[in-house]
Amino acid sequence: MDFSVVAVAREDDSPVEGEGPTWDSFVLATAIGRATERVALTAGPVPVNVRDPYTTARGAASVAALVGRPVGVALGTSSKRVVEGVHDRPRTRPAAVLEDQAAAVRRFLQASPGEPVVPGSPFHRRLPPPGGPLTVAAFGPRAIATAAAHADRMLLDVVSPEQVRALRAELDAAARKAGRTRPALAAWRPRPSTPTRGRSRRCWAASPDI
Template sequence: MRLSVSLGLWQDRPPSEALDTARAADAAGYPELWIGEMATWDAFALGTAIGAATSRISLTFGPLAVTVRDPATIAMGVASVAALTGRETGVALGTSSDVVVRGWHGRSRDRSATALAESAVAVRQLLTGEKSDVDGQVVGSRGYRLRLPAPKSPLTIAAFGPRALDVAARHADRMVVNLVSPAAAASLVRGLRAAAD
């Protein structure tokens, strides 16, 4: 079993706690730190600061909302942090919530599972050094290639419903869930296995 630390970016806590938590996780020997986004830091800016403040912990960004960030900016952010910090990086994609997507960013969550699948394809292409070649129903990215070294980062999908489970089964190296009971986790694992068959 591999344990990681996820930064708690709570609204009622000081933003500086994120750096303190990262330093503590690195000092305690955790192999991986998850850096999400809420109402404080941009994930990639915070990841760069964490890379400068720690010695070895790998950095996974997200889950990042695919209806807020496009594949090129996601891949550019991951590659930027990898190049600037020398750290292993990963990225998790998800569909987020109505509050974040509609409320904060004024974007639509319609067809979010389609956006998740199409984004996963494009982000994977970019992080492996390929040119993007996705002309989807919701997401498009064609002809873009990272100029920085491609970090070949693992791709994680945040999945709760059957369509997102299908995206995880088809496109992800791993799947992440949040705040689920053991029974719900078991059900999600069964759903993932069924989608993978």
């Protein structure tokens, strides 16, 4: 079973030194990458109503350039509380936005240096592609269809074994409809890291294929 450390930027009332609140996920991914040598890295899930596709892909490419190894991106719809209450952005049509952004981010993740940063732009990409997988956090039918059509893996939150079986069956069906090989199915696992200032810090790992 493969593990990928996922740098999560979560907003809540936990201590700043705690389990992920406050920090930007790309900053966390860079810090983890500079402190390790081989661990696979993914930044996100990035709320799709908050960050545009190019900025998301550029963030992953920037981290990859700094840490010297592939970096993936995870996309999700987050919640109304976070998107509107923290970022002051409207959380409208989240499933449709997730689908649009997943398609766009996948293209940007595969872009090569010298290509326009976006189609028709006079600015050209200078960093190599980040080289990591595209992950879509999904649960509902539309998000599952988006993962099946565009992602390298689909990420589940806390689910029971029965839910995993049902969601995997839905993903299998959606992948067949999209004409793609089924993406890997991953799940969150809490992982302890080095205690800091007397507090036990934790990160999360996504473990495919379940």
